[in-house]
Amino acid sequence: MPQQKLPQLTPIDSRIRIPQHYQRQPLISRLVSRYGVTVNITAAILTATDNHGWFDLQLQGNSEHICNGLLYLQNLGVDLMQLSIPGNVQHNLSFKPFPNPSKEFVPLPIQEQTQPYQGYSSQSYRLRLQICILKDYYQTPIISDLVSCYGVTVNIIGASLLANQENDGWFDLDIWGKPQQLFSSFNYLKTLNLPMWVDESSLHGHLI
Missing domain, CATH: 3.30.70.260 (ACT domain)
Known part of the structure; x- marks a missing residue:
């Protein structure tokens, strides 16, 4: 066969x-x-x-x-x-070049508290963090891996990642999921040894 x-x-x-x-x-x-x-x-x-x-x-x-x-x-x-x-x-006909930011990306503290949109269930919790994407990791689908491997929902609320790959980049992330999913996702990010800053107010005791 x-x-x-x-x-x-x-x-x-x-x-x-x-x-x-x-x-x-x-x-x-x-x-x-x-x-x-x-x-x-x-x-x-x-x-x-x-x-x-x-x-x-x-x-x-x-x-x-x-x-x-x-x-x-x-x-x-x-x-x-x-x-x-x-x-x-x-x-397409409305093509525009990728913008060149005029100022450096502003790191944490992250913006004001926001409520989850209605697509999240009442049993979901949020982990908010900022992660530095070192230029050696530009070819690693970190966000995709979080979603596919750990079942979380990842919302990118801020980003600065330049196409020339000459400098490190940043993501501000809201990661939604059940406590065990958030714990596993957090551990995965730690294994990458990327600089990371966590908004501790988003933990609510679920990861510690």
Whole structure:
């Protein structure tokens, strides 16, 4: 009996621009949990004062799953500024270059307390932290691994990750899940030996 051929894994690079009203939604996390796509963020600019958040994503997975995930983003009104498939680059008509931040990213303290949106269940808890993405980790899908391996929901609430990979980057994260999921996620991040600052007010005794 011939062996069944697995679907081909097709890497796709995509540049997306997320409008401000969706910046508190875990859109990238959903690409992983709903569509089974491995997402590596290779560049990102997201601040509370910007009208749009920018992300360069490297998507890996079944071609159909990737297309469904990108269609989901488009249906929400997220702009797909650029798609790059091996041997072919496509831009949409509203293409704009990736922004060059004029000032250095501001680390913790993280912004004011926010309430979970209604998609989170009453049994979910939040771990809020800031993590430094060392330039040697730019090719590691850290956010994707958190979602796929530990079942948490990760919302990126701030980001500064330059595409040139010459400097370290930062993510401000809200991680939602059950206490054991948060504990496992936290331990995973510690094993990476990346500089990390935790908002202790978000722990509420669940990790200690």
